[in-house]
Amino acid sequence: MQTDVTETPEESLAEARRTMTICNACRYCEGLCATFQSMSLQRAFSNGDLNYLANLCHNCTACFHGCQYAPPHEFNVNVPRALASLRLESYKEFAWPGFMARLFERNGLVMSLVTAFSLAFVLSLTIVWNEPSALLAVYDKPGAFYQVISHNMMIAVAGGTFGFSVLAIAMGVRRFYRDTCRVPGRTVSIKAFLAAARDAATLKYLKGGHGEGCNSTVDNFSNLRAVFHHFTMWGFLLCFAATCAATVYDYFMGIPAPYAYSSVPVVLGSLGGIGLLIGPVGLFVLKIWSDPRPANITQFGMDYAFIVLLFLISLTGILLLVLRETSAMALILIVHLGFVLALFVTLPYSKFVHSVYRVASLLRFEVEKAE
Amino acid sequence: MIIPESTNVLVVGGGNAAMCAAITAREQGAAVVVLEHAGQEMRGGNSRHTRNLRAAHDQPVFEQTGAYSEDEFWQDLIKVTEGHTNEHLARLMIRESPHLLEWLHARGIRYQSALRGTLSLDRTNAFFLGGGKALLNAEYRTAARLGVQIFYASEVTDLEIDATGFRSATVVREGETHNIQAKAVVIASGGFQANEAWMKEAWGEAADNFIIRGTPFNRGTMLKNLMTKGAEIVGEPKQCHAVAIDARAPKYDGGIASRVDCVCFSIVVNREGRRFYDEGEDFWPKRYAIWGRLVAQQAGQIAYAIIDSKVVEQFMPSMFPEIRADSITALANEIGVDAASLEATVTGFNAAVRPGKYDPRELDGCSTADIQPNKSNWALKLDTPPYYAYPLRPGITFTYLGLKVDENAQVSFGPDRSVDNVFAAGEVMAGNILGQGYCAGTGMTIGTVFGRIAGENAACRRT
Numbered sequence: 001m002q003t004d005v006t007e008t009p010e011e012s013l014a015e016a017r018r019t020m021t022i023c024n025a026c027r028y029c030e031g032l033c034a035t036f037q038s039m040s041l042q043r044a045f046s047n048g049d050l051n052y053l054a055n056l057c058h059n060c061t062a063c064f065h066g067c068q069y070a071p072p073h074e075f076n077v078n079v080p081r082a083l084a085s086l087r088l089e090s091y092k093e094f095a096w097p098g099f100m101a102r103l104f105e106r107n108g109l110v111m112s113l114v115t116a117f118s119l120a121f122v123l124s125l126t127i128v129w130n131e132p133s134a135l136l137a138v139y140d141k142p143g144a145f146y147q148v149i150s151h152n153m154m155i156a157v158a159g160g161t162f163g164f165s166v167l168a169i170a171m172g173v174r175r176f177y178r179d180t181c182r183v184p185g186r187t188v189s190i191k192a193f194l195a196a197a198r199d200a201a202t203l204k205y206l207k208g209g210h211g212e213g214c215n216s217t218v219d220n221f222s223n224l225r226a227v228f229h230h231f232t233m234w235g236f237l238l239c240f241a242a243t244c245a246a247t248v249y250d251y252f253m254g255i256p257a258p259y260a261y262s263s264v265p266v267v268l269g270s271l272g273g274i275g276l277l278i279g280p281v282g283l284f285v286l287k288i289w290s291d292p293r294p295a296n297i298t299q300f301g302m303d304y305a306f307i308v309l310l311f312l313i314s315l316t317g318i319l320l321l322v323l324r325e326t327s328a329m330a331l332i333l334i335v336h337l338g339f340v341l342a343l344f345v346t347l348p349y350s351k352f353v354h355s356v357y358r359v360a361s362l363l364r365f366e367v368e369k370a371e
Numbered sequence: 372m373i374i375p376e377s378t379n380v381l382v383v384g385g386g387n388a389a390m391c392a393a394i395t396a397r398e399q400g401a402a403v404v405v406l407e408h409a410g411q412e413m414r415g416g417n418s419r420h421t422r423n424l425r426a427a428h429d430q431p432v433f434e435q436t437g438a439y440s441e442d443e444f445w446q447d448l449i450k451v452t453e454g455h456t457n458e459h460l461a462r463l464m465i466r467e468s469p470h471l472l473e474w475l476h477a478r479g480i481r482y483q484s485a486l487r488g489t490l491s492l493d494r495t496n497a498f499f500l501g502g503g504k505a506l507l508n509a510e511y512r513t514a515a516r517l518g519v520q521i522f523y524a525s526e527v528t529d530l531e532i533d534a535t536g537f538r539s540a541t542v543v544r545e546g547e548t549h550n551i552q553a554k555a556v557v558i559a560s561g562g563f564q565a566n567e568a569w570m571k572e573a574w575g576e577a578a579d580n581f582i583i584r585g586t587p588f589n590r591g592t593m594l595k596n597l598m599t600k601g602a603e604i605v606g607e608p609k610q611c612h613a614v615a616i617d618a619r620a621p622k623y624d625g626g627i628a629s630r631v632d633c634v635c636f637s638i639v640v641n642r643e644g645r646r647f648y649d650e651g652e653d654f655w656p657k658r659y660a661i662w663g664r665l666v667a668q669q670a671g672q673i674a675y676a677i678i679d680s681k682v683v684e685q686f687m688p689s690m691f692p693e694i695r696a697d698s699i700t701a702l703a704n705e706i707g708v709d710a711a712s713l714e715a716t717v718t719g720f721n722a723a724v725r726p727g728k729y730d731p732r733e734l735d736g737c738s739t740a741d742i743q744p745n746k747s748n749w750a751l752k753l754d755t756p757p758y759y760a761y762p763l764r765p766g767i768t769f770t771y772l773g774l775k776v777d778e779n780a781q782v783s784f785g786p787d788r789s790v791d792n793v794f795a796a797g798e799v800m801a802g803n804i805l806g807q808g809y810c811a812g813t814g815m816t817i818g819t820v821f822g823r824i825a826g827e828n829a830a831c832r833r834t
Binding site: 021022024025026027028029030031032043044062063065066067068069070071072073074075209210219220 | 412413419420422481483484498500501502503504505508509511512515621624626627628629630684687688689690
């Protein structure tokens with residue numbers, strides 16, 4: 001049954017192994033998702049296999065609600081919870097550099113503190129570099145944002161933190177893919193890559209196996225979770241695309257921010273921003289309402305912290321767009337950049353990493369399936 | 372919610388047959404009350420452990436492949452029951468079976484392609500996506516949406532039946548006794564396999580060593596109640612669906628995960644270390660249902676399937692670890708069988724193995740000669756340590772002794788009684804069709820077909 005005690009990595013592995021061993025003798029869930037299809041190709045499970053299966057699981061909970069061995073049955077099979085628990089452990093195991101793994105413990109608190117420090121940091125920078133009156137001034141010339149924070153400073157801080165985060169994530173996922181591969185040296189075909197990308201982009205395995213969605217209650221399905229996840233995921237990707245477009249404008253076209261409402265960065269950013277307002281709110285509410293039995297409650301802090309941060313980045317970004325010609329601009333910019341900095345700093349040590357390990361697992365699944 | 376004082380149709384039980392009856396009766400406009408003995412989380416009787424149903428069809432439908440004619444279904448049924456079936460009812464079931472998948476699909480049940488290791492069952496059987504509990508969830512969801520009143524943890528202890536028919540039922544729920552009247556009752560409360568005293572009556576002390584694969588709630592209370600009230604009975608108390616399963620399975624509810632699939636690649640010995648049946652007679656999915664009875668006939672109702680390391684990865688994995696040793700003697704000591712006797716059995720068996728081309732995917736004809744009993748297929752010498760053993764016990768799925776019904780699923784009370792409002796569906800009447808033996812997926816076909824018939828006829832009794 002549900003426990004509030006945090007499990008050790010060994011306990012998470014042992015419970016996942018025990019669960020998968022029972023599932024592999026049953027296999028009724030084989031049609032539900034990739035996790036069970038991949039499971040049934042094996043007879044015994046190495047730690048690498050289990051870490052892979054844990055990250056392949058999208059946590060739709062269909063297998064829990066359809067399980068003849070779910071509690072109160074004495075076998076106490078709870079696949080979504082066992083794999084969620086191990087999934088969190090795998091984030092720690094593959095974190096780079098290794099000592100940063102501790103940030104996944106009490107991740108909600110870590111995220112809050114980092115966000116607070118990021119806000120304080122950006123605010124301090126601005127005050128040090130500017131007259132205090134600059135914080136309430138109205139800017140109407142091109143390059144207005146850089147009058148609050150210098151262009152070079154912004155590039156140095158954002159580029160530095162984001163660059164490190166990308167490196168850290170790349171190191172983690174590289175080791176994850178190698179560690180979980182049963183036969184090393186398999187080539188990744190373009191076909192497998194496209195299939196994995198398609199399954200990730202469509203959230204194929206967040207639909208309960210029948211396309212009718214995750215269990216919203218014991219007997220009911222709903223695709224709301226997939227819908228809100230789509231808003232969040234595509235919102236995030238559009239905002240990232242907006243940032244890339246702005247970089248092109250700045251460096252290759254010589255046009256400094258802020259940009260016109262009809263410009264590519266603003267259009268992409270606005271669409272993404274709307275996604276990140278709707279998606280995280282929906283996921284937040286669904287999580288509050290969700291059935292606690294198949295969930296790993298201990299990681300809810302991490303989940304909430306990440307979607308709240310995304311929401312706040314989007315909210316301040318849209319406010320900045322609307323109020324950029326008023327005296328509120330400088331303060332909103334500072335707060336917005338503070339949130340963005342927090343995201344960049346925590347990226348490899350937040351819920352964000354679920355996306356890269358999930359895609360890596362889908363890729364491994366497709367490579368395996370092709371054989 | 373309080374159990375109402377009266378309703379149109381009362382359904383006793385909460386498995387697939389019960390829910391099919393409840394949904395059908397409600398769709399006919401009747402007020403329906405379902406009384407399920409188990410709590411919500413363990414609801415659904417043995418249907419919770421099922422995964423498919425057998426259905427005839429002319430062409431591929433849903434995930435079912437090829438075609439499976441009604442005649443072929445009939446031949447399969449004749450083969451396993453050796454003619455111990457009510458042909459009229461069996462043919463009715465087969466005739467109705469092609470309509471079941473669409474009917475269930477319209478009520479939320481989804482299908483998946485046949486699971487690995489089920490040996491071409493995808494032609495004859497349709498597999499439920501997510502298994503039997505997912506099927507039940509869909510049926511309960513549909514029933515609740517239609518307005519069927521469902522009460523959990525509600526045990527029916529007695530039925531009031533007078534000269535002209537059923538009047539009311541006594542229900543115990545949360546320690547309180549209620550009485551509910553109804554125009555008709557559908558009994559879908561399963562067999563009696565979880566009733567230890569009754570099983571002992573039929574099997575003697577051997578019943579102590581039986582494992583019940585499914586729900587602990589099928590205690591035959593309704594079956595016995597109706598027997599004492601003059602309902603006609605079919606079948607023998609010892610007839611049942613009995614499988615050889617891992618002896619380490621829990622007493623109840625172990626379900627499919629307690630299976631041992633290595634028998635046809637093994638030699639199976641009893642407590643005395645002696646073989647007692649042809650392990651390689653046919654593929655395991657065609658033989659698993661006779662091995663429960665075979666093990667039940669051995670001393671202590673225990674047997675051991677023994678393999679060597681050559682075949683250890685050729686069958687479905689077990690949830691229990693194999694018992695392992697580096698020699699036959701050491702293995703005998705591990706499992707508590709006389710070492711000299713087991714050594715002699717293995718030596719004799721190895722000497723009797725004839726050369727052949729071993730192939731686990733077909734009836735390979737690799738067999739023994741001049742030994743009692745011979746092994747007809749997959750006979751390989753046990754000569755490559757380590758050796759492995761799986762302990763086996765009889766696993767009872769459900770008993771066949773049941774209520775005699777007609778084509779309206781109406782329970783017969785003999786020619787002198789005009790009781791016309793008691794119906795039965797599912798395992799409690801499966802014995803009408805399964806006099807002995809078993810054909811995978813037939814239990815769910817019986818439950819769905821007769822559940823629908825019972826529900827429809829029960830709904831007609833409300834005026």
